[in-house]
Amino acid sequence: MRKWRIWAARAAAATFVLGLLAYAGVSYRVADGLTKPTRQPLDPPAASVAATYEDVSFKSTDGLTLKGWWFPVPSADRAVVIVHGRGANRIKSSFDPQKIAQFLLANRYSVLLFDLRGHGESEGLRYSLGEYEPRDIVAAIDFAQAKAGIDRKRVAIIGESMGGGSAIMTVKADPTIGPVITDSAFADGTTVVSEVAPNYTGLPGWFTPGIVLMARIFFDLDLSLIKPAEVVRDHPERAWLFIQCENDTTVFRHHGVELKAASANPGTELWLVPGCEHVKAFDTHTVEWEQHVLAFLGREIR
Template structure:
């Protein structure tokens, strides 16, 4: 007589399937929670601005076409050109003080602001470049009506999410004559697959579904697909060679997708956003040279 305690093969299979489903459910739940968290990051308070930095700045409020008020600073131009400077995810305008000061000292008008859902600006949903395009458009609208700025001499510099947003908006807004993007991702889907891809589709798809169900047009955040539509406007890409958030293979793909004129500077030993920390003089030099050639040539 067969032992009643001996499990049947079918029972083994059922238990194994239940175990797999349980693990899958846990992975999916964790990635859904993680994706929800990056849609609503905690706001970071503005850091103090050292005396003498961004001298002459004034408080400004930008109004987006979808009804949000964005708070920022503007330093007037002394050379008739201006650059919008955009921060990264879960930060605010003070993240970009080094870059803003470099450009301001070179004579550029500089507009820094807190993107929607960040700092002191309105909004409670961060869409990773999708609706943030409206933020940059509001900034360009502001600069285009300044008496100290020639509207044909406008550029943008963005870091991380701000860099991807800069490329996206520039593709549709020819008022932006030069685009610099540091530590940017080539597409939101590619970045999500890199960030959540440990378990393949099992971990990636729940994150993508969460973004889409929250109203983010994931497919629209794909500047790499259209970079040649810059149509001769120069592009500068910057990245650190040990950046764990913007790995070299994604940055290389972004550069290869772009058409001339384009420049790619890799900062040795720099993690995400450490360009000023690792190579301050070279970083400042690259920014000045890039915008001088793009916005001041022929002036």
């Protein structure tokens, strides 16, 4: 009986260790894949946005070469940097940067479309959901400011999804930047990954802590540092425009509500858009989207 108990204990321990190793291995592989997006082709071309443009490149604040397109408006005294989401690029995105850039150009905003690190033609292997992307966005703002010859407060950011969360986090990195508009941005990095990881991976939710841990250990991605709602709370002097689809099944509605609740500025606006999915407010409510954005930019850039 005693030998049987020893054998059973050893078998249980071995099973536990093997299970733990399998859990760690699967978590590592998923974390590797989730932080390394597949690069999409640049399609449509820049000329589909406007005839006048420049192929440009500039360095992130940590030295990565970033690529983009600069669309100038002669004598314009304001500009917008558009920041795409995960797995997209400057022009290929569910957000429709082509039409949004055309709308901004028609209203005399020069526009910079660029690829975040690890996307499009920019350097970098991985993305970080907003931990390191602010280094790209600060550089993009500085580039647009220099190209347009304007004060950096007159350079606004419009960010979608991960690009929206990253845009908010950029205010933590550099509080002197201009107005920020987000579409489908998340309020907390750990929360949004916990919510979407099961759908993206097909794995049970109990794998998510392992995925998060592996991302931190091996890929230097610490989701606990990515807290856009805290950044909003820390900057009551700043007004924000948050756009959030009511039916979003990627970044749930509550993220937009939490971002709005975090702001003490009476000029902050949350537009909850009925009947649309993730980053689809522009497609389903184009006129209203344009009205909200123009009104906000008109108030914040004078």
